[in-house]
Amino acid sequence: MTxxxxxxxxxxxxxxxxxxxxxxxxxxxxxxxxxxYYLTLLQAVAAHAGRPFAxxxxxxxxxxAAGVTDAALDEAVALSQSLSDTLLVFPGAERVxxxxxxxxxxxxxPLRAAPPEYPGHTRLDSYVRRLEACxxxxxxxxxxQVDVRAIEALTRVGDETFHRLxxxxxxxxxxLLASVAVESIDGARVLGVAPQDRPLIAAFMKGLxxxxxLKFDHPGLGTTAARSRDALSIQNDLGTxxxxxxxxxxxxxxxxxxxxxxxxxxxxxxQETLSPYGVEWREGxxxxxxELETIVGDFAAPGQAELEQFLTFVASRLVFxxxxxxxxxxxxxxxxxxxxxxxxxxxxxxxxxxxxxxQAGGAQLISSVFDRIAPNRTRYGLRLDELIGADAAxxxxxxxxxxxxxxxxxxxxxxLIADQVEVELARHLATPAEQxxxxxxxxxxxxxxLIERLQQTLGSEQGLAIGKAAQTAALAARWxxxxxxxxxxxxRTLARSxxxxxxxxxxxxxxxxxxxxxxxxxVLTLASADVPPAGIASLRxxxxxxxTGARDYVRALEHAKALRAAGxxxxxxxxxxxxxITALEHAVDAAERSARAVFLDGSASSRDLHVLTGAAxxxxxxxxxxxxxxxxxxxxxxxxxxxxx
Numbered sequence: 001m002t003x004x005x006x007x008x009x010x011x012x013x014x015x016x017x018x019x020x021x022x023x024x025x026x027x028x029x030x031x032x033x034x035x036x037y038y039l040t041l042l043q044a045v046a047a048h049a050g051r052p053f054a055x056x057x058x059x060x061x062x063x064x065a066a067g068v069t070d071a072a073l074d075e076a077v078a079l080s081q082s083l084s085d086t087l088l089v090f091p092g093a094e095r096v097x098x099x100x101x102x103x104x105x106x107x108x109x110p111l112r113a114a115p116p117e118y119p120g121h122t123r124l125d126s127y128v129r130r131l132e133a134c135x136x137x138x139x140x141x142x143x144x145q146v147d148v149r150a151i152e153a154l155t156r157v158g159d160e161t162f163h164r165l166x167x168x169x170x171x172x173x174x175x176l177l178a179s180v181a182v183e184s185i186d187g188a189r190v191l192g193v194a195p196q197d198r199p200l201i202a203a204f205m206k207g208l209x210x211x212x213x214l215k216f217d218h219p220g221l222g223t224t225a226a227r228s229r230d231a232l233s234i235q236n237d238l239g240t241x242x243x244x245x246x247x248x249x250x251x252x253x254x255x256x257x258x259x260x261x262x263x264x265x266x267x268x269x270x271q272e273t274l275s276p277y278g279v280e281w282r283e284g285x286x287x288x289x290x291e292l293e294t295i296v297g298d299f300a301a302p303g304q305a306e307l308e309q310f311l312t313f314v315a316s317r318l319v320f321x322x323x324x325x326x327x328x329x330x331x332x333x334x335x336x337x338x339x340x341x342x343x344x345x346x347x348x349x350x351x352x353x354x355x356x357x358x359q360a361g362g363a364q365l366i367s368s369v370f371d372r373i374a375p376n377r378t379r380y381g382l383r384l385d386e387l388i389g390a391d392a393a394x395x396x397x398x399x400x401x402x403x404x405x406x407x408x409x410x411x412x413x414x415x416l417i418a419d420q421v422e423v424e425l426a427r428h429l430a431t432p433a434e435q436x437x438x439x440x441x442x443x444x445x446x447x448x449x450l451i452e453r454l455q456q457t458l459g460s461e462q463g464l465a466i467g468k469a470a471q472t473a474a475l476a477a478r479w480x481x482x483x484x485x486x487x488x489x490x491x492r493t494l495a496r497s498x499x500x501x502x503x504x505x506x507x508x509x510x511x512x513x514x515x516x517x518x519x520x521x522x523v524l525t526l527a528s529a530d531v532p533p534a535g536i537a538s539l540r541x542x543x544x545x546x547x548t549g550a551r552d553y554v555r556a557l558e559h560a561k562a563l564r565a566a567g568x569x570x571x572x573x574x575x576x577x578x579x580x581i582t583a584l585e586h587a588v589d590a591a592e593r594s595a596r597a598v599f600l601d602g603s604a605s606s607r608d609l610h611v612l613t614g615a616a617x618x619x620x621x622x623x624x625x626x627x628x629x630x631x632x633x634x635x636x637x638x639x640x641x642x643x644x645x
Contacts, residue, residue: 026228028108033249041096044077046088108128134154200250201225203311207313210316220237254298254300257299265328269344279299319353334384359408360414360418365404365414365417365421387429388429400421403421436507443514445554450476469524473525513625520614523615532598538591538598539595546619548584549588555573584623592617599613
């Protein structure tokens with residue numbers, strides 16, 4: 001039995017061999033470029049004939065890029081005239097028509113020369129019949145007079161139209177190119193490229209491969225590259241949709257992008273994504289059709305390195321176009337359409353993307369989690385941003401995309417993703433009381449860190465660590481400012497009536513504690529190098545008591561956060577912690593009185609006496625503040641009885 005020839009190599013029995021077929025494919029792709037220009041020209045002619053006073057588009061660059069040498073066509077749009085509602089005239093019309101069908105026949109030539117086992121052979125007869133039917137519908141344009149309906153038939157995208165035939169055969173040529181490509185460069189199938197093309201293809205594939213994994217199990221991102229005339233053409237098929245492709249033609253230091261899509265918003269998204277490079281965009285062929293829209297952009301690089309960087313960046317962004325519109329619509333169920341696009345832009349900029357979100361369930365993932373943890377918080381037709389605010393909703397959706405991508409990249413299950421999304425949603429759905437306790441708990445951690453730093457500054461038995469005093473004061477000032485800003489910001493955004501009275505008191509009582517510790521840190525910077533060690537030891541004893549109280553304060557808040565879930569057990573833990581804080585307040589009072597006697601034994605200068613007494617007073621104020629905070633936590637816990645926040 002004769003082995004079946006492989007499709008990735010050309011059968012040696014072909015008359016002219018693989019190089020002949022390669023030339024035909026390159027010729028077919030070049031013909032496709034010219035056809036796109038002719039279609040653009042016809043559409044511009046029809047538009048200008050109907051609106052003769054509108055601005056005339058300049059298609060010189062498009063003509064040159066497509067390899068069309070007939071410079072007289074540059075004046076065709078300006079000279080077009082409408083003869084009637086259905087008839088127009090422009091110079092060169094018959095040449096354009098003849099070139100269109102001649103180039104379409106050139107696109108079919110590679111399929112005729114393909115190896116017998118290539119499946120496109122079975123479709124060739126169908127393509128020929130469709131071409132003949134299109135030619136019959138567009139008879140010779142005598143005296144350059146054209147029926148407007150003939151232009152519409154040629155340029156419109158639809159079943160069995162000329163432009164659909166162009167798209168189908170173009171796709172066929174790409175498949176044939178992929179099957180006969182003689183080598184691969186980092187995953188790109190290449191044919192007949194020049195030595196100077198290789199680093200450009202490698203640069204493109206570097207960016208593509210860096211992010212391609214974010215498409216997960218979705219098809220797409222297949223890349224082919226070939227040299228056509230004086231330019232390198234790189235094409236990437238973004239998915240399964242025929243029209244969803246991007247082509248980059250590199251000539252010299254200029255990269256020209258042609259991007260086709262059925263979704264205009266995704267076109268705009270790509271333009272925004274590439275905005276850092278200052279790409280000059282213009283409308284491409286059929287830029288205003290019911291089914292397909294195309295944009296064309298040029299990037300002129302100052303040098304080879306910048307050109308390669310651009311190709312790498314463009315390729316790295318392509319994965320974020322896959323399934324983009326579906327993700328936008330699903331996110332749009334929770335926030336405004338503009339915010340949905342912003343979330344997708346954030347996800348792309350931060351290398352998360354949206355495919356993992358869709359693969360994990362998309363909008364259904366969020367809806368099911370919402371129904372599980374907050375069944376009574378939604379009303380029919382009310383979006384998430386209307387429930388928790390636009391900023392919070394956007395932040396939540398960004399977290400969902402991050403969670404899904406991270407989990408799938410690590411091989412985690414969809415169930416784990418749902419659990420993590422539930423935790424994130426619960427945080428954003430927290431009641432005002434829950435939010436307040438969360439903010440105060442963070443404030444309490446800063447208080448605990450401040451007193452720990454003060455204990456380190458008070459040093460060992462040898463006395464004050466003078467070198468640390470200034471550092472501690474500066475650090476304490478920043479931490480105290482940060483702590484106050486957190487609570488002040490919460491106060492501005494939370495209606496005071498939203499939380500119970502005890503928590504409102506807690507909000508007011510928490511701030512002075514950090515202020516007292518910051519003042520203590522500052523006072524210690526005023527001490528001399530001869531401050532008595534016995535006085536510092538007394539201060540250290542007071543600070544240790546305050547530190548114990550601060551840690552109990554943190555514990556009390558952690559138990560208060562668990563009141564809804566743990567009930568009476570959490571109330572007991574809150575009361576125990578509060579009792580310890582109250583007892584420590586009395587111990588601090590006693591320690592402060594004992595310290596005063598040490599300070600006044602006559603060994604301290606008047607300056608150091610001021611420092612020691614001032615620092616002790618600040619520590620006592622901090623202990624008193626902690627006790628007042630503890631009372632507010634106790635009142636809150638007893639008022640709820642372990643019920644719910």
